[in-house]
Amino acid sequence: MLNCHEATRLMSEAQERSLSFSERISLSLHVTICRGCHNFKEQMGALRKMTRAYVKGENQEKK
Amino acid sequence: MTVDSIHENPSEQVDSMLADTAFLEDIRRQMIKFATLQLGDSNQAEDAVQEALIGALKNAASFGGRAALKTWIFAILKNKIADVLRLKQRVVNASSLLREEDENDDLSALFDRKGYWQADERPVAWGNPEASLRETHFWRVFEACLEGLPPKQARVFMMREFIELSANEICESMGLTTSNLHVLLHRSRLRLRECIENKWYLEGEKNAELS
Numbered sequence: 001m002l003n004c005h006e007a008t009r010l011m012s013e014a015q016e017r018s019l020s021f022s023e024r025i026s027l028s029l030h031v032t033i034c035r036g037c038h039n040f041k042e043q044m045g046a047l048r049k050m051t052r053a054y055v056k057g058e059n060q061e062k063k
Numbered sequence: 064m065t066v067d068s069i070h071e072n073p074s075e076q077v078d079s080m081l082a083d084t085a086f087l088e089d090i091r092r093q094m095i096k097f098a099t100l101q102l103g104d105s106n107q108a109e110d111a112v113q114e115a116l117i118g119a120l121k122n123a124a125s126f127g128g129r130a131a132l133k134t135w136i137f138a139i140l141k142n143k144i145a146d147v148l149r150l151k152q153r154v155v156n157a158s159s160l161l162r163e164e165d166e167n168d169d170l171s172a173l174f175d176r177k178g179y180w181q182a183d184e185r186p187v188a189w190g191n192p193e194a195s196l197r198e199t200h201f202w203r204v205f206e207a208c209l210e211g212l213p214p215k216q217a218r219v220f221m222m223r224e225f226i227e228l229s230a231n232e233i234c235e236s237m238g239l240t241t242s243n244l245h246v247l248l249h250r251s252r253l254r255l256r257e258c259i260e261n262k263w264y265l266e267g268e269k270n271a272e273l274s
Contacts, residue, residue, distance in 0.1 A: 003174075003177055003178030003179050004174060004178060004179045004180045005170065005173075005174045005178035005179075006178060008249065008252075008253060009245070009249050012245070012248055012249040012252050012253075013245050013248075013249070015223075015248070015252075016223070016230040016244075016245065016248065017230065035185070036180045036185035036186045037180075037186075039185075039186035039187060039188050039189070040186045040256065042188070042189065043186060043189060043192075043256050043260075044252065046189060046192035047224075047252060047255060047256060047259075048224065049192065049193070049196075050192065050195075050196065050205060050259075051224040051225065052224075053196050054096065054202065054205060055092060055093050055096050055224075055225050056092065057092055
């Protein structure tokens, strides 16, 4: 069973490489029962969207 | 002339690459964000990017395609940034030494001894992140959080997420192993996430309660 430290590590690595089948299974088990890691997973997607928007210069419009 | 022979002609391929202003403008924007945060000075950043672009485009004919050109521009830019930082280093040496130590931070503030979230560090739901992107103040928080990362974490995070280099390219250019890189990116994301949550989502709630 993964702990939160390991689960967040896998969620971060998933942004660089595809996880193995067994990694995906143990991660989804953990995320199903852990609210904090469930939120973390959503935030990995949000963080990437924010960064892309930042680089595109969405923050410049109102300056 | 057939379509195929156009693609085999390197100089025409370069022409089409250089005529693609959207492509060059995208690269320029990514590089400027990266350079600005690395140098902490937008004028120096613009200069460095300008020089890197000119340097790379002079030799554009030797590049097979857009991905290769982008990697090359970035490599030049990185050297320019390193030069500028080396000069600045004389001034900021002491403070940057202190910050280097942060790279080896342990994560015990975030996780307990068994590796589970500390009660007050557990990520909360962010509601609607898209809405934040329209807020000017949000971007100030976002920038401050990026600047608060330890330098090496910030560098690899930006190489990955701003310049969109692959993990392999980053490892090669920084002399890192893949597992080093994963550790640095994991830490940078943990920190950035935490900072944005504390300074934007939780502060925002407090502000909303007050008003």
